[in-house]
Amino acid sequence: xxxxxxxxxxxxxxxxxxxxxxxxxxxxxxxxxxxxxxxxxxxxxxxxxxxxxxxxxxxxxxxxxxxxxxxxxxxxxxxxxxxxxxxxxxxxxxxxxxxxxxxxxxxxxxxxxxxxxxxxxxxxxxxxxxxxxxxxxxxxxxxxxxxxxxxxxxxxxxxxxxxxxxxxxxxxxxxxxxxxxxxxxxxxxxxxxxxxxxxxxxxxxxxxxxxxxxxxxxxxxxxxxxxxxxxxxxxxxxxxxxxxxxxxxxxxxxxxxxxxxxxxxxxxxxxxxxxxxxxxxxxxxxxxxxxxxxxxxxxxxxxxxxxxxxxxxxxxxxxxxxxxxxxxxxxxxxxxxxxxxxxxxxxxxxxxxxxxxxxxxx
Numbered sequence: 001x002x003x004x005x006x007x008x009x010x011x012x013x014x015x016x017x018x019x020x021x022x023x024x025x026x027x028x029x030x031x032x033x034x035x036x037x038x039x040x041x042x043x044x045x046x047x048x049x050x051x052x053x054x055x056x057x058x059x060x061x062x063x064x065x066x067x068x069x070x071x072x073x074x075x076x077x078x079x080x081x082x083x084x085x086x087x088x089x090x091x092x093x094x095x096x097x098x099x100x101x102x103x104x105x106x107x108x109x110x111x112x113x114x115x116x117x118x119x120x121x122x123x124x125x126x127x128x129x130x131x132x133x134x135x136x137x138x139x140x141x142x143x144x145x146x147x148x149x150x151x152x153x154x155x156x157x158x159x160x161x162x163x164x165x166x167x168x169x170x171x172x173x174x175x176x177x178x179x180x181x182x183x184x185x186x187x188x189x190x191x192x193x194x195x196x197x198x199x200x201x202x203x204x205x206x207x208x209x210x211x212x213x214x215x216x217x218x219x220x221x222x223x224x225x226x227x228x229x230x231x232x233x234x235x236x237x238x239x240x241x242x243x244x245x246x247x248x249x250x251x252x253x254x255x256x257x258x259x260x261x262x263x264x265x266x267x268x269x270x271x272x273x274x275x276x277x278x279x280x281x282x283x284x285x286x287x288x289x290x291x292x293x294x295x296x297x298x299x300x301x302x303x304x305x306x307x308x309x310x311x312x313x314x315x316x317x318x319x320x321x322x323x324x325x326x327x328x329x330x331x332x333x334x335x336x337x338x339x340x341x342x343x344x345x346x347x348x349x350x351x352x353x354x355x356x357x358x359x360x361x362x
Contacts, residue, residue: 001345003336004034004068006061006081012314014321016040017072017093019329023053026333030345034068036061043322070347072332076100087111090339090347092332094118094131097361098261104361113349114361117335118261121358128334129355133177134327139286139316140181140257144170146316147253147284148189150302150309156190167192171251172211173268173293174258175202178286182255183211194247197258198236214247216240241270248273256285256293265290271305279307288312335359 003026005017016039018026026033033055037047047057058064065071065084073093076082082103085091087110095116097104104114117131127133148155148168157167170186172179175197183206186193193211195202203213216239248254248269259265265287274283274296285297289312296303297312304310317324338355341348351357 001029001031001070001340001347002034002068003031003070003072004064005039005072006036006064006077007039008074009078010042013074014042014318015074015325015328016043016045016321017074017325017329017332019325020045020049020053021326022329022333023050023055026336027054029337029340029342031070032056034058034064036064040325043325070336072336074328076103079103082107085110085112089113090115092117092335095361108361113347115335115339115356115359116361117331117359119359119361121354123354126355129331129338131328131331134331135317135324136176136178136257137181138320138324138327140178140255141185142316142320143178143255143257143284143286144182144185144189146311146319147255147282148186150311151253151282152280153252155186168252169194169250170253170255171195171214171247173197173254173256174287175199175206175213176257176259178257179255180205180209182257183209186253186255187211191253194251196240196244214243216243240268241273244268245273245276248277251277252281254281254283254294256283256287256297258293259287259290263290265293267291267293267295269294271295274305274308274310277306277308281308283308283310285310285312286316289314 023033035050035055035057037057037059062084065081070090075093076095090113092115095104097116108114120126120130154165155168158165168191170191170193172182172195175195183193183195187210194214195206195211196214206213258268283294285292285294287293288297288299292312294310296305296310299312299314302309302311339347349356
C-alpha cells in the first residue's frame with residue numbers, strides 16, 4: 001500500500017498533511033510514503049529529513065497521484081490534479097462538501113473513495129481524529145494574539161505610581177472549541193472575559209475558565225444531538241441583539257467564532273452595534289470565510305468603522321502552520337489507522353463503523 005501527498009497552493013494553504021514524525025507510524029503499518037519535492041520546505045522541513053525517515057520524494061506530482069492507494073491533503077485539489085486520481089483510490093482531507101458539491105460528486109462517480117474529516121461524528125472514539133477541534137483550538141488562540149496586537153492599549157490591569165491602567169474587556173461570541181481557547185488565552189493575558197453562546201451547556205465550560213456567561217432571558221438550548229450549534233429562532237435573535245447592544249458599549253475586544261456547519265455564518269454583530277462601540281476597539285471575526293459574524297467583515301482585510309477595527313482572514317492557521325500541520329498530520333494518521341485492516345494490509349471501508357460511514361462522501 002502506498003500513501004502520498006502533494007503540495008497545496010501555498011498562497012492559500014501553508015499546512016501539510018504528512019510530517020516527518022508521523023512517517024514512521026505509516027511505515028509501521030506497511031505503507032510506502034511518497035511526497036512531492038519541497039513538500040515541507042516552506043516550514044523549514046527539508047526533503048532530506050523525509051528521506052531519512054524512508055519517504056520517496058518525487059519531482060512529478062502526477063506520478064504520486066497516479067500510483068498512491070491513499071492520498072491525504074488539506075483541501076480539494078485543483079481540477080488538473082484531481083483528473084489524475086483513479087478508480088478505487090482514496091482521497092482524505094477537509095473536502096468541504098457544502099462548497100465543493102459538484103466537484104466531489106463527479107469524483108465519487110469515478111468510484112474514488114472520498115473522506116471529508118470535518119464530517120466526523122462527535123463520539124469518544126473519533127476524538128483523536130477530530131480535525132475541527134485540533135485546528136479550532138489553535139485558531140482561537142491565534143485570534144486573541146492577533147486582536148491584542150492590533151489593540152493599542154495594555155490588556156492586563158496595571159497599577160503604577162502614575163495611575164491605574166484598567167484591564168481590557170473581551171467578549172467571545174461562540175463557546176465551541178475555538179471560543180473556549182480564546183477565553184482561556186485572553187484570561188491568561190489578564191483580560192476580563194465575557195462569552196455568549198446559543199448552547200446552554202457552554203455556560204459551565206465558560207465559567208470554569210474564568211469567563212462570565214451572558215445569558216439571553218428564557219433562552220432555548222440550540223444544540224444538535226452531535227453537539228453543534230443550530231440556527232436560532234427570530235425571537236432568540238432579537239433578545240440576543242438587545243443583550244449585546246448594551247454589552248458592547250463597554251467591550252474593548254470581540255472574538256467571533258460562531259459557525260453553523262454547512263450554512264452561512266450567523267450575523268450577530270450588526271452595524272448599529274459596531275457604531276455604539278468605543279473607538280479603538282477591535283473585532284476579530286474567525287467566521288469571515290463563511291460570511292462573518294459581523295456586518296462589516298471582509299476576508300483578508302482590516303476594515304475600520306467609527307474607529308473600530310474589524311479583522312477577518314481566510315485562513316488564520318497559515319500564521320501557525322507548523323503547529324497546525326503537526327496536529328493535522330496526527331489526526332489524519334489516526335483516521336487512516338482506523339480505516340486500515342491490519343490482517344489483510346488493505347483499507348476496509350466498513351460502513352457499519354460510524355466514523356467511516358459519516359465521513360464517506362457518497
